[in-house]
Amino acid sequence: MMYQMMFLASAALLVAGHDHTHEPSTRTEGGPRRAVARLTSPDGHDVHGNVTFTEEGDKVHIHGHIYGMPEGEYGFHVHELGDITGGCTSAGGHFNPHNKDHGHPDDENRHVGDLGNLEFNTEKLGEIDIVDRLITLHGDHSVIGRTVVLHAMPDDFGRTDHPDSKKTGNAGGRIACGVIGRL
Template structure:
């Protein structure tokens, strides 16, 4: 087969597609979401989510009214707060895996580890995670984010709840994740 100068070769086509994908990825739309935390225990906070294209989601949070130390922080399956944080369901887990640390291969998508609270009862944190997209079939929009009373043992504590909840204790604050304009 003879190619004319105007017919793309597989190499030039591959190069063109690579350029196009890079262009589209670099010009992908930024999606933002927010969850306003509320609690009957005086915990308040705002959690901001942002994701550009298919990049990991960035979570920025400010929370006050917590006891000092580590607190489990998770995306839960349901955006239902009709019975407070108890009606948010289990950790978001579309792949049906056991509980784990954010860096573990085996983990719930909603397992975001712990947030660290200072002596003044406040925390400001940033988390970047690839398993909590804001778009697509496994989007976390409409689900809930929950702060727990105790540290998450990341599935490694040996407690009967370690592989399901990280033995992170009660739910002290939650908010529904909604799109932000």
């Protein structure tokens, strides 16, 4: 386990220093660009899963499964750094290159990394099926080399009076995370 954590931390550091603005193609012979993140919980929670990102035209389809959370909704975001050396807390804030307020994925005023809530069922399974119009797998909005994070509470979409609402959606602590890499 220690060697696996050291490998993941090393890989995260390499990806974190990557220049996102001139992303080479991740396409396979005319196919779509694709990336993947393997989420784990560094704090001893048994939360884990895989998330795949597929660029389809001007949108990215995000799909996968995460296991281990009680029934309910939990904030799901892309954070700015691909650094998980300090657990999920070293991933920085939400990916927000335009300094906008936190919002719902359908809002005009939102962070690029705002992906909404992920719903878990009674069997502790969260199924991901999101199509997003802001994130990309190349250029200025590329999420490759960044971290996807599952939070401890529901995202309020910046619509409450809580002091963290317009910054983080008041989604609480970081339960599981994974660096997004090319597939």
